[in-house]
Amino acid sequence: MRQTKAWSDWLETRWVSPSYGGWLLLGLAVFFFAAATNTMAGWLYVISGGMLAMLAIAALLPPRSLKHVQVSRMPIYPISAGDALQVELRIDNPTPQARGLLELSDLLPFVVGAPERAALETLPAQGQYRWAYSRVMEQRGVYRWHTVHLRTAAPFGLFWRRQAFTQPAIAVVYPQVLPLSSCPLVDEQGADEQKELQSIQRPDSASEGMTRALRPYRWGDPIRMVHWRSSARYGDLRVRELEVITGGQALVIALDSGIAWPAAAFEEAVIVAASLYFYALKQKLQVSLWTAGTGTVDGQQQVLEVLAATQSDEDPRPIAGQRPDLPLVWLTPRGDRLEDLPAGSRWMLWDETGRSPSTTQRLGVLRQPEDPLQIQLQRSL
Numbered sequence: 001m002r003q004t005k006a007w008s009d010w011l012e013t014r015w016v017s018p019s020y021g022g023w024l025l026l027g028l029a030v031f032f033f034a035a036a037t038n039t040m041a042g043w044l045y046v047i048s049g050g051m052l053a054m055l056a057i058a059a060l061l062p063p064r065s066l067k068h069v070q071v072s073r074m075p076i077y078p079i080s081a082g083d084a085l086q087v088e089l090r091i092d093n094p095t096p097q098a099r100g101l102l103e104l105s106d107l108l109p110f111v112v113g114a115p116e117r118a119a120l121e122t123l124p125a126q127g128q129y130r131w132a133y134s135r136v137m138e139q140r141g142v143y144r145w146h147t148v149h150l151r152t153a154a155p156f157g158l159f160w161r162r163q164a165f166t167q168p169a170i171a172v173v174y175p176q177v178l179p180l181s182s183c184p185l186v187d188e189q190g191a192d193e194q195k196e197l198q199s200i201q202r203p204d205s206a207s208e209g210m211t212r213a214l215r216p217y218r219w220g221d222p223i224r225m226v227h228w229r230s231s232a233r234y235g236d237l238r239v240r241e242l243e244v245i246t247g248g249q250a251l252v253i254a255l256d257s258g259i260a261w262p263a264a265a266f267e268e269a270v271i272v273a274a275s276l277y278f279y280a281l282k283q284k285l286q287v288s289l290w291t292a293g294t295g296t297v298d299g300q301q302q303v304l305e306v307l308a309a310t311q312s313d314e315d316p317r318p319i320a321g322q323r324p325d326l327p328l329v330w331l332t333p334r335g336d337r338l339e340d341l342p343a344g345s346r347w348m349l350w351d352e353t354g355r356s357p358s359t360t361q362r363l364g365v366l367r368q369p370e371d372p373l374q375i376q377l378q379r380s381l
Contacts, residue, residue, distance in 0.1 A: 012151075012162045016059050022158035025051055055158060062161035065102075065152045068095050069123070071165040073148075078172040078304070084134040085171055089148060091120070091129045099123040104131055105149040112143060140175040140270065142309045144168070174304040175267075178275040178374045185329050185346045185365060185377065186280050189251055214238045250286045252324050253277050256332035258292030261312040265350040268373060269331045270307050272348060275377065276329055277303055290324055292316040330364075338364070 011017040018026065029051035036044030074088040087106065093099050102120040116133050123129055137143075146169065151162040214230055217237035230238040255273045257266075273289060280287035281300070288298040293314040294306050316322075327344035330337070338347055347364035368376060 012160050013164065016062055016159035016161050018159055019153055019157060021156075022055065022058065025158060026055060029055065054156070058156040058158035061155060062152050062159055065099050065154050066150055066161060066163045069093055069099060069150060069163075071148050071150065071167055073167040073169055076169055076171050078174055078308075079137060080174045081137060081140040081176045083137065085137050085173070086132065086134050087116070087169070087171075088130060088132040089167070091123060091131065091150075093123045093125060093127055096125050098125045099152075099154075101152055101154040103149075103151040105151065106133075107145055107147040107149065108135070109143050109145050111139070111141075112137070137171070137173045140173045140267070140308050142305075143171040143173065172305060172308050175270045175274045175307050177278050178271065178377065180275055180279045180374065180377055182378050183276060183279050184380055185348065186251065186276055186283065186285070189327055189329060189344060189346050214240060250288065250326055251280055252288050252290050252296065252326050252328050253280070254290040254323065254328045254330050255307075255310065256292070256330065256334075256337055257310050257312060257314050258316045259313060259332075259334065259337070261333050262350070262352070263312070265333055265367070266312045268367070269333075269348075269350065270310065271373065272331055272377065274304065274307050275374075290328075296324055 008017045029048050032044050032048035032051065035041070036048055070092040072090045072092070074090065076085065076087060079085055089104075089106065091102075091104070100120075100122045102123060104118045104120060106116045108115055112135060116135065118131055118133070120129055120131075146166055148165045148167050149162055150165065151160060153160045214227055215238065217226065217231075217239050221239045225239050227238050227240050253273050253276050255269060261269070277287055277289055278300075288296050289303045289306060290296045291306060291310050291314070293310060293316065295317050297303055297306050325342050327342055328346070330341055330345060330347040331350075332338065332347065333350045335349060335351055338349070341347065341363075345363070348367060349364060350367045365376065365379075371379075
């Protein structure tokens, strides 16, 4: 069976391959020819000859139907995991004769699913047809494919002809970004160093001149932060918001991609990295992303493209693949990889044993599979 299909495919791409009807008509033509030879009946020769003539014409027309037809692919725009990928192709017929009864196939990567197929009844003379379809992409990644097939058995359906067109396609599916209203992994990063800097650079008596804004008093605000002159003018208590001193340190979201991960845990870690990066941007922090395969990158589009393409246990990039000596949010599956993190770092650990390192427990989060990822990222450390 496999050899028969291979032989049929070889014929279909290099010349024509008989369909079921073609084989049936060929068998009848041979039968009538054999009968005519035995009986010497002329009318049997006429029937046999007519069938063979029809087979010859049916074998010549399908290749001509595909001749000069052109296929081009429109740009594919990036999407996020869970969204529908929009793919569009254009089929042009520059000839003065219309083409019809075409079968279109876009050979998608096997990890995406079966090839996308469509039937085209008529392709007008010197006209074009736009074929658009969508495919929901559940898994982030960078997907590449390049082959489009046009297939026809016009006009009699007795022989199939298939022609392959090379039209490279690249579909980038970004990881999901969770909407976070708060995130202690980012909010409390470098908190110890910040407090020390503030105690040195801004004593309690030196708060004048460092006010960023005034806002209404909230329960729990220190009385010393009330701006009495503005409170008297507005008729209610107004509190000063002071500039936060961070010491100019940058935050790096670091994905420990240079070692092997469980597949599901790694996909969660990629989602966490994307979510933390965009949350930090929303907080107007100086943030970048680090992976073993690319080193340190920044910029929204570049970060998303890196996270779409990154894989577990990837080869570290020379020099740039070394872990940066800056405050990190370190995402890893192994507790022993938490040793010697830079000062002010935080971590998130995917450990199948469910045990968090005791010496650094207050500095990070142990992933709890039973909790939704978004809720756990917003929970206090």
